[in-house]
């Protein structure tokens with residue numbers, strides 16, 4: 001179906017999802033840039049986390065795949081342990 005992107009306002013072909021009003025969605029382009037933006041923020045958070053870890057914890061942290069590091073950063077943000085301010 002044809003949807004209106006609530007981000008850039010362009011019409012695009014996609015699926016209606018529950019997280020958007022009827023007729024609206026997020027187009028592929030905006031979806032990707034949102035993910036990129038989120039990942040960039042998480043990567044910054046990771047850089048803030050690393051100096052605060054004890055050496056053995058840091059070694060473990062650095063051995064994790066980037067997705068796991070980002071999940072960890074996300075948790076730290078949700079718990080309010082680190083912030084972007």
Ligand SMILES: [Zn+2]
Nearest residue numbers: 005008027030
């Ligand atoms: Zn868009």
